[in-house]
Amino acid sequence: xxxxxxxxxxxxxxxxxxxxxxxxxxxxxxxxxxxxxxxxxxxxxxxxxxxxxxxxxxxxxxxxxxxxxxxxxxxxxxxxxxxxxxxxxxxxxxxxxxxxxxxxxxxxxxxxxxxxxxxxxxxxxxxxxxxxxxxxxxxxxxxxxxxxxxxxxxxxxxxxxxxxxxxxxxxxx
Amino acid sequence: xxxxxxxxxxxxxxxxxxxxxxxxxxxxxxxxxxxxxxxxxxxxxxxxxxxxxxxxxxxxxxxxxxxxxxxxxxxxxxxxxxxxxxxxxxxxxxxxxxxxxxxxxxxxxxxxxxxxxxxxxxxxxxxxxxxxxxxxxxxxxxxxxxxxxxxxxxxxxxxxxxxxxxxxxxxxxxxxxxxxxxxxxxxxxxxxxxxxxxxxxxxxxx
Numbered sequence: 166x167x168x169x170x171x172x173x174x175x176x177x178x179x180x181x182x183x184x185x186x187x188x189x190x191x192x193x194x195x196x197x198x199x200x201x202x203x204x205x206x207x208x209x210x211x212x213x214x215x216x217x218x219x220x221x222x223x224x225x226x227x228x229x230x231x232x233x234x235x236x237x238x239x240x241x242x243x244x245x246x247x248x249x250x251x252x253x254x255x256x257x258x259x260x261x262x263x264x265x266x267x268x269x270x271x272x273x274x275x276x277x278x279x280x281x282x283x284x285x286x287x288x289x290x291x292x293x294x295x296x297x298x299x300x301x302x303x304x305x306x307x308x309x310x311x312x313x314x315x316x317x318x319x320x321x322x323x324x325x326x327x328x329x330x331x332x333x334x335x336x337x338x
Numbered sequence: 339x340x341x342x343x344x345x346x347x348x349x350x351x352x353x354x355x356x357x358x359x360x361x362x363x364x365x366x367x368x369x370x371x372x373x374x375x376x377x378x379x380x381x382x383x384x385x386x387x388x389x390x391x392x393x394x395x396x397x398x399x400x401x402x403x404x405x406x407x408x409x410x411x412x413x414x415x416x417x418x419x420x421x422x423x424x425x426x427x428x429x430x431x432x433x434x435x436x437x438x439x440x441x442x443x444x445x446x447x448x449x450x451x452x453x454x455x456x457x458x459x460x461x462x463x464x465x466x467x468x469x470x471x472x473x474x475x476x477x478x479x480x481x482x483x484x485x486x487x488x489x490x491x492x493x494x495x496x497x498x499x500x501x502x503x504x505x506x507x508x509x510x511x512x513x514x515x516x517x518x519x520x521x522x523x524x525x526x527x528x529x530x531x532x533x534x535x536x537x538x539x540x541x542x543x544x
Contacts, residue, residue, distance in 0.1 A: 178522040182506060185499075185524060219539040220532050224500055226474075227481050229384035230393045236379060240401050244408055 171203040175210055184210060188217035356420030360407075364414045371411075375404060378421070381502060382428060388497050389432040390439075391486055399435060403428045418511055425502070425512040429494045436490050477538065484534040492527035499524055 174183040186192040187200050204211040233239075356377070362370035382403060387396035406427055485493055491513060498504040498512065506524075510517040532539050
C-alpha cells in the first residue's frame with residue numbers, strides 16, 4: 166500500500182491551519198499522523214510545530230480576572246430598567262440596535278423623493294409670475310414671436326423705403 | 339514532540355442548545371435568559387477582558403452584549419450559532435471601544451501597566467517567592483503587550499481561536515470575513531506573536 170504524502174502546509178498561509186490545529190491538539194487522528202510523517206522530513210514544519218506549541222503554552226499563562234460577584238445583579242437591574250422604559254424609548258433602542266444600512270437607504274430614498282417633489286413644486290411657482298404679467302391664455306413664447314414679427318415688419322418697411330428712393334432717383338435721371 | 343490528538347473530531351455536530359434557549363427567551367421565558375447569562379457570562383467577560391485589557395470595561399461591554407441580545411429577542415432567528423452571534427456583537431463593541439479609546443487611553447494605560455499597577459494575582463498553591471512572582475508578572479505583561487499590539491481584528495481572531503476554542507468557520511462568521519481570510523489572518527498573527535515572544539517560545543521549545 167502506498168503511503169499518502171501531505172503537501173507542505175507552509176506552502177500557503179491559509180493551509181498552515183493544519184499546523185496550528187496540530188500544535189493545539191485539535192487535529193483529527195488521521196491528519197495528525199499524516200502531518201507527523203511529513204514533519205519527519207520537513208524541517209520548516211517541524212520547527213513551526215515546536216515553536217507554535219511553545220507559544221500556545223506561553224499564552225496559557227494569561228489567566229483572566231475573575232468576574233465581579235454582582236455581575237448578574239447589575240445585569241438584571243439594567244434589564245428591569247429596560248422593561249420599565251416607555252414604549253418610545255424601547256422603540257428607539259431597537260432602532261439603534263438594528264443595522265443602519267437598510268435604514269440609511271430608506272432615509273436617503275425619502276430625502277431624494279422629497280427633494281424631487283420640492284424642486285418640481287418650486288419650478289411651477291417660479292414660472293407662474295411670468296405667466297401672470299401676460300394676458301390670460303397667451304404664453305411667453307407667443308409674445309416673443311409677436312415681438313420678433315414686428316421687428317421683421319419694421320426692417321421690411323425700411324428696406325422697402327430704401328428701394329423706392331433708389332428707383333425714384335433713377336427715374337429723375 | 340508527541341502529537342496532541344482530539345479524538346472527538348468527526349462526531350456529528352450537536353444541536354445548538356443555546357439557540358433553543360434563545361427561542362424560549364423570544365417566547366417570554368426569562369429563566370432561559372438566566373441560563374444563557376450564567377453559561378456565557380465568564381467566557382464573554384474573559385474574551386472582552388483580553389480584548390480591551392481593562393476589567394471594569396470588559397464587564398460593562400459584556401453587559402451591553404447581553405442587553406442587546408435581550409432587546410432583540412423578539413426578532414431572534416437562529417440563522418447562526420448563538421455563540422457566533424454573541425461573539426460578533428462582543429467583537430463589534432470591543433473594536434468600537436478600542437477605536438474610540440485608542441488615542442486617549444493607550445499611552446495612559448501603558449504607563450499604568452509599566453508603573454506596576456497590575457492587580458497582584460496569587461499563583462494557586464505554589465506560594466511563590468517575591469522573585470517568582472515578579473518573573474511571572476513580567477512574563478504575563480509581555481504576553482499581554484504582545485497581544486495588545488496586534489491589529490484589533492487579528493487580536494480578536496487569536497483570542498477566539500486560542501481561548502474560546504472556536505472553529506475557523508465560527509470565527510469567520512463572527513468577524514464577517516471568509517474562512518480562508520481567517521486562516522491567513524491567524525497565521526500572520528501567530529507569526530507576529532512567535533517573533534515578539536521569541537525568547538519564551540525558544541525557551542519553551544527546548
